[in-house]
Amino acid sequence: MTAERARITVFDTTLRDGEQSPGCSMNQQEKLRLAHQLDRLGVDVIEAGFPIASDGDFESVRAIASVVRRPIIAGLARACRPDIERAWEALQHAARPRIHVFLATSDIHLQYKLRITRDQCVEQAREAIRLAKSLCDDVEFSPEDATRTEPEFLCRVLEAVVEAGATTLNIPDTVGYTVPSEFGALITTIRQRVKGIENVIISAHCHNDLGMAVANALAAVAAGARQVECTINGIGERAGNASLEEIVMAMRVRPDRYPYETGVVGDQIFASSQMLSEITGVPVQPNKAITGRNAFAHEAGIHQDGMLKNPLTYEIMTPQSVGVPDSKLVLGKHSGRHALSIRCEQLGYQFDRRALDDIYRRFVRLADKIKHVEDHHLLELIRDTHKPSGSATPLIEKIVPPQAAVVNAPVAEPTPEPSKPFPVGPQTNAFGVPLPVHGDAHHEQTQQEDYLWGV
Ligand SMILES: [Zn+2]
Numbered sequence: 001m002t003a004e005r006a007r008i009t010v011f012d013t014t015l016r017d018g019e020q021s022p023g024c025s026m027n028q029q030e031k032l033r034l035a036h037q038l039d040r041l042g043v044d045v046i047e048a049g050f051p052i053a054s055d056g057d058f059e060s061v062r063a064i065a066s067v068v069r070r071p072i073i074a075g076l077a078r079a080c081r082p083d084i085e086r087a088w089e090a091l092q093h094a095a096r097p098r099i100h101v102f103l104a105t106s107d108i109h110l111q112y113k114l115r116i117t118r119d120q121c122v123e124q125a126r127e128a129i130r131l132a133k134s135l136c137d138d139v140e141f142s143p144e145d146a147t148r149t150e151p152e153f154l155c156r157v158l159e160a161v162v163e164a165g166a167t168t169l170n171i172p173d174t175v176g177y178t179v180p181s182e183f184g185a186l187i188t189t190i191r192q193r194v195k196g197i198e199n200v201i202i203s204a205h206c207h208n209d210l211g212m213a214v215a216n217a218l219a220a221v222a223a224g225a226r227q228v229e230c231t232i233n234g235i236g237e238r239a240g241n242a243s244l245e246e247i248v249m250a251m252r253v254r255p256d257r258y259p260y261e262t263g264v265v266g267d268q269i270f271a272s273s274q275m276l277s278e279i280t281g282v283p284v285q286p287n288k289a290i291t292g293r294n295a296f297a298h299e300a301g302i303h304q305d306g307m308l309k310n311p312l313t314y315e316i317m318t319p320q321s322v323g324v325p326d327s328k329l330v331l332g333k334h335s336g337r338h339a340l341s342i343r344c345e346q347l348g349y350q351f352d353r354r355a356l357d358d359i360y361r362r363f364v365r366l367a368d369k370i371k372h373v374e375d376h377h378l379l380e381l382i383r384d385t386h387k388p389s390g391s392a393t394p395l396i397e398k399i400v401p402p403q404a405a406v407v408n409a410p411v412a413e414p415t416p417e418p419s420k421p422f423p424v425g426p427q428t429n430a431f432g433v434p435l436p437v438h439g440d441a442h443h444e445q446t447q448q449e450d451y452l453w454g455v
Contacts (some may be wrong), residue, residue, distance in 0.1 A: 005259045006226065006260050007260070007261050008221060008226055008227065008228060008261065008262050009045060009203075009226060010228060010244065010247075010248070010262050010263065010264055011044065011170075011227050011230070012038050012041075012230060012232070013047040013231055013236070014038070014244075014276065015034060015035065015038075015047060015048050016047040016049050016074075017237060017241055018235040019031070020050075021236050021240070023280065023281070023282050024235050024282060026279055027056070028063060031049070031060045031063075032060070032064060032067070034272075034276060034279060035067075035068045036067075038071070038272065039068050040272075041265055042262075042264045043071055043244070044072060044263055045072040045073075045074055046071050046072070046074065047074040047076065048074065048075060049061040049076070050075070051075045051076075051086045051090040051091075052078075052082060052086040052087065058086065058089075061073070061090040061091065062089075062090045065091050065093055065094035069095040070095070072094075072096040072097070072138065073094040073095075074098040074099070074100045074140065075087040075088075075090050075099060075100065076100045076102065077101050077132070079125055079128035080124075081131060083101075084099060084128060084131050084132050087099050088136060092135075098136065098138040098139070098168075099135065099138070100139075100140040100142065101128050101129060101140070101141050102141070102142035102143075102144050102172075103125050103128065103141075103143065103157075104143070104145050105144065105145065105149040105154055105157050106144075106146075106148040106150075107149075107150070108145070122160050125141065125143075125157050125164075126160045126161065126164045129160075129164035132165075133164065138168075139167055139168075140167065140170055140203070141166040141169055142169075142171075142172050142205065143157055143171070144174050145174045145175065146172050146174070147171075147173040147174070147177055151189055155189070155193045158190060158194045158197075159195050159196070162196040162197065162199070163196065167201065168200060168203055169190070169197075169201070169202050170205050170227070170229060171202065171204055171220070172207075172229075173206045173207055173216060175207065176208055176209025178206075180212065180216050180219035181219070183204070183219050184220060184222060187204070187219075187224055191223070201227050202224060202225045202227070203225060203229060204217045204227070206220075206241065206242045207239065207240070208242065213239075213243070214246045214247055216242070218247065218250060218258060221258070222258070231243065232272050232273055233245075233276055233284055233291060234246070234288075235280075243288075243290070245269045245273065245289075245290040245322065247262075248264045249266075249289075249290050249317060249321075249322065252321070253317050266321050266323065267321070269323050270291060271348040273348075274346075274348040275347075276348075278379055296315070296319040296324055325343060325347075325375070331367070331372065332367055332371060332372055332373065333367035335367070337356060337357075340356070343378060344356075344359065344382070347375060347378065349382060358385060363381060366381060
């Protein structure tokens with residue numbers, strides 16, 4: 001157990017890939033809150049957004065880059081000048097900026113989506129990385145749809161971008177198609193064939209369409225990848241991304257099989273999961289590994305009996321190791337501010353003194369009415385305090401929310417999201433291909449699909 005374990009970079013894309021998924025959009029203030037929580041969670045890289053996609057996305061990336069200073073802050077860009085320059089504009093004041101450039105490489109994407117040849121693809125990738133590198137030292141490249149790209153051609157593109165200065169090569173299974181043995185073999189092939197690969201970090205970005213995102217990511221790590229891209233609660237396009245908490249805990253619970261370290265702070269996992277769920281309004285699947293409410297529940301009598309005799313009978317990790325609140329801490333009207341503040345933290349909230357006072361006053365009034373204040377009551381109360389119009393059935397009367405209720409000050413002034421989230425610039429796509437002219441609604445949809453390309 002004392003043998004040196006390889007350090008894996010945890011690249012969190014909850015705010016980009018996750019945020020792009022249906023029902024998970026967040027405003028700037030919410031993104032900032034979550035970015036601060038990801039910082040506490042100890043992720044190495046926060047992909048904060050896709051700056052050219054909308055003014056709101058741009059402002060969010062810029063705000064996160066200016067106040068979250070420990071992790072690397074990454075911004076996504078397609079392989080073209082306007083995207084890369086816009087990404088840099090948003091990132092330039094970050095303590096540790098990273099430009100993440102992507103370009104599809106599979107024949108099906110080249111022919112039908114980009115309408116370019118393989119040679120043009122290599123050239124475009126090379127030029128894009130050169131431009132990004134001229135602005136920022138830390139440059140990541142993703143060949144979109146890598147797992148359906150002919151391996152020989154994939155290696156050719158990767159070699160070109162390594163030569164042009166890419167420092168991380170991310171291999172996306174964009175459509176969630178690969179399986180662990182195949183994905184591991186692909187990483188091995190890349191390590192064997194790409195010239196200069198020893199000087200860059202290989203990364204895995206897996207989607208969960210067949211429920212194998214985490215298994216695929218772990219197979220990539222076993223084959224030599226040293227960065228994993230993942231999201232809290234596994235949110236992301238379609239069936240989602242590899243779940244951060246599952247990857248991290250697989251490594252912690254099975255170091256015999258996965259002898260790797262991450263910088264993730266285990267007891268911040270549950271709070272992160274709760275905060276994301278609360279912000280997006282998307283509940284965590286009850287039986288979700290690690291963060292679902294049933295993940296540590298033992299209902300069957302024989303299990304309960306075993307657990308009482310020795311938790312090891314049915315428990316491979318403790319709830320405390322991932323920050324699940326101690327259920328023995330019951331909140332009632334005699335609970336003090338301290339207990340309340342601890343429970344709030346466990347649920348993903350940190351309040352300054354004034355905001356806590358406000359929550360506490362409401363809590364006491366509520367505890368007067370009902371005996372035990374459960375987590376969902378508390379969450380509703382917090383939501384109600386922060387978003388006076390957000391709750392349809394407030395538990396208690398509303399009071400004017402003070403400004404200090406904004407969590408984790410200092411926070412940059414939130415910019416209202418523009419009503420049209422996507423730029424309506426020149427009527428060509430990023431590759432100069434004219435976009436068809438449509439009525440307004442349809443046009444917006446076309447633009448949206450355009451920006452929802454991702455890795
Ligand atoms: Zn993705």
